[in-house]
Amino acid sequence: MDLPFAENYRIKMVEPIYRSTRKEREEWIKQADYNLFNLPSEHVFIDLLTDSGTGAMSDRQWGALMTGDESYAGSSSYFNLKKQVKEIFGFDHFLPVHQGRAAENVLFSVLVKKGDVVPGNSHFDTTKGHIEFRKAKAIDCSVDEAFDTNGNHPFKGNIDLEKLSQVLESYPHEQVPMIIVTLTCNSSGGQPVSLANLREVRQLADRYEIPVIFDSARFAENAWFIQNREPGYQNKTIREIVREMYELADGMTMSSKKDGIVNIGGILAMRHEDWFQQASVYNIMYEGFNTYGGMAGRDMNALAVGLDEVTSADYLENRIRQVHYLGNQLINMGIPVQNPLGGHAVFVDAKRFLTHVPKEQFIAQTLAIELYLEAGVRGVEVGTLLADRDPVTKENRYPKLEFLRLAIPRRTYTNNHMDVVAAGLKNIFDRRESITSGFQITQEAPIMRHFTVKLKPQ
Known part of the structure; x- marks a missing residue:
C-alpha cells in the first residue's frame, strides 16, 4: 500500500494550553465586551484569530x-x-x-x-x-x-x-x-x-x-x-x-x-x-x-x-495540506465555506451559515462568538465590523462577503486540533436555526474599529 502523507518535521517543544468550560467562556467573553481581540490568550484553547506572527520557528x-x-x-x-x-x-x-x-x-x-x-x-x-x-x-x-x-x-x-x-x-x-x-x-x-x-x-x-x-x-x-x-x-x-x-x-x-x-x-x-x-x-x-x-x-x-x-515546496505542501484538511472536513459536513480552499485559512460563509441573523447585527461576529463559546476556538470576523463605516456617510458598509476566518498558524497545531474546530462548527451548524439575533455596538473607534470595538447582545 502507498504510504500516507506525513509532515517532514518533528516537534521538539510543547506549550500547554488550558481546556476551559463553557461556563468560564461565557463569563470571559462577556468581560471582553464580546470582542475576541480582548480575550487573554490563556482563555483560548485553539487560537485561529490570525496566522500573523503566531507560527512556530524552525x-x-x-x-x-x-x-x-x-x-x-x-x-x-x-x-x-x-x-x-x-x-x-x-x-x-x-x-x-x-x-x-x-x-x-x-x-x-x-x-x-x-x-x-x-x-x-x-x-x-x-x-x-x-x-x-x-x-x-x-x-x-x-x-x-x-x-x-x-x-x-x-x-x-x-x-x-x-x-x-x-x-x-x-x-x-x-x-x-x-x-x-x-x-x-x-x-x-x-x-x-x-x-x-x-x-x-x-x-x-x-x-x-x-x-x-x-x-x-x-x-x-x-x-x-x-x-x-x-x-x-x-x-x-x-x-x-x-x-x-x-x-x-x-x-x-x-x-x-x-x-x-x-x-x-x-x-x-x-x-x-x-x-x-x-x-x-x-x-x-x-x-x-x-x-x-x-x-x-x-x-x-x-x-x-x-x-x-x-520558498521550499515541502514546507508549502505541509502548510496548505493542513488548511485543506480542516476545510475539506467542513465541506463534507455541509458547512458553507469559500471555494476553492485558500492557503492560510478556511473562510466560513457566515451569511449562508446563520441565515436568520440580520446583517445589521454582525452575522460573522455572531458566528465567531458562537464558536468560542462552543469549543474555545478563537477565529475572527471578516465582514461588516472589519469593513468600518463609510468615511463620508458614516453608515455601516455591508460587504458582499461575511466570513468567519479560521487562520491557521504555521507549524503550530496538529490535525487533532483541526478535528476539534470542525466538531465545534458542526455542533453550531446543527442548531443554526435557533440562532436568530446577533450583537450591537456600544463603543467603536473611528477607523479599524474591529480591533477595539465593544458589543452587547441584541
Whole structure:
C-alpha cells in the first residue's frame, strides 16, 4: 500500500494550553465586551484569530536568533536579510520595518495624498485604513467570481481588468498613485492571483504609467497555487515562480509575520531609487535607522532564514495540506465555506451559515462568538465590523462577503486540533436555526474599529 502523507518535521517543544468550560467562556467573553481581540490568550484553547506572527520557528531560525548582530547601523543581520530580499524578489532597494502596516505607512506617506484613488483586489483592513486615513479612496476591482463562495474559480484573487480600466479611465493619472495587488487576497478568502492576471495588470498599468505594488504577506502560498493550478508552471520551482511574479512589480510591502514565518517584522522594497530616498526619511522618523527599521538584529536573522524556508515546496505542501484538511472536513459536513480552499485559512460563509441573523447585527461576529463559546476556538470576523463605516456617510458598509476566518498558524497545531474546530462548527451548524439575533455596538473607534470595538447582545 502507498504510504500516507506525513509532515517532514518533528516537534521538539510543547506549550500547554488550558481546556476551559463553557461556563468560564461565557463569563470571559462577556468581560471582553464580546470582542475576541480582548480575550487573554490563556482563555483560548485553539487560537485561529490570525496566522500573523503566531507560527512556530524552525531550529535553523532559533539558531539564527543567537547570532543576531544588534549594531545600530550596518549590522550583519541587515545585510543577511537584504541579500535574501534581492535573491528572492529581485529588489535592490530595501527597508526593514517592524510589520506590514508599518511598510504601508512609510510607502503611502510618500505616494498617497488626499483625493487619490488606489485600485486593487479587496484591500485588507490596514491597507484600506492607511489609504482612508490620508483622505484617499480604496477601490475594489476584484473579479466577480470572488464573491460567489460556491464557485470554483482557481484564482479568485484576480483583478478584473475591465473594472481596473474603468478606474484608470475615470481619474487623472496624477490621482492614481499605485495599483495594489494582494498576494494571496486575504479578504476574498486567501485566494491566489494568477501569473497571467499579474501580467495583464502590469500591461494595463504600463499603458497608464501607474506603478504596481504587491502586498506580499503570503507571496509563497500564492506561488504554490500558481505551481499547482496554472498551466505551464507545474515544473517550475517556487523560487522561479516568485521571481517571475516580482518582475511585474515596482515595489512590495510585506508583513513578514506570515510567509516570513517569524513573530515580528516587515519588508518594504522597491525598484526606484527616488522612492527609496523619500521613504528613508519616513522610515527613520517612524521606524528607526534604515539598517534596522524597528527590528532587532536577531529578528532580521530569523526572517532571512524564514524566507529561505518558505520558498521550499515541502514546507508549502505541509502548510496548505493542513488548511485543506480542516476545510475539506467542513465541506463534507455541509458547512458553507469559500471555494476553492485558500492557503492560510478556511473562510466560513457566515451569511449562508446563520441565515436568520440580520446583517445589521454582525452575522460573522455572531458566528465567531458562537464558536468560542462552543469549543474555545478563537477565529475572527471578516465582514461588516472589519469593513468600518463609510468615511463620508458614516453608515455601516455591508460587504458582499461575511466570513468567519479560521487562520491557521504555521507549524503550530496538529490535525487533532483541526478535528476539534470542525466538531465545534458542526455542533453550531446543527442548531443554526435557533440562532436568530446577533450583537450591537456600544463603543467603536473611528477607523479599524474591529480591533477595539465593544458589543452587547441584541
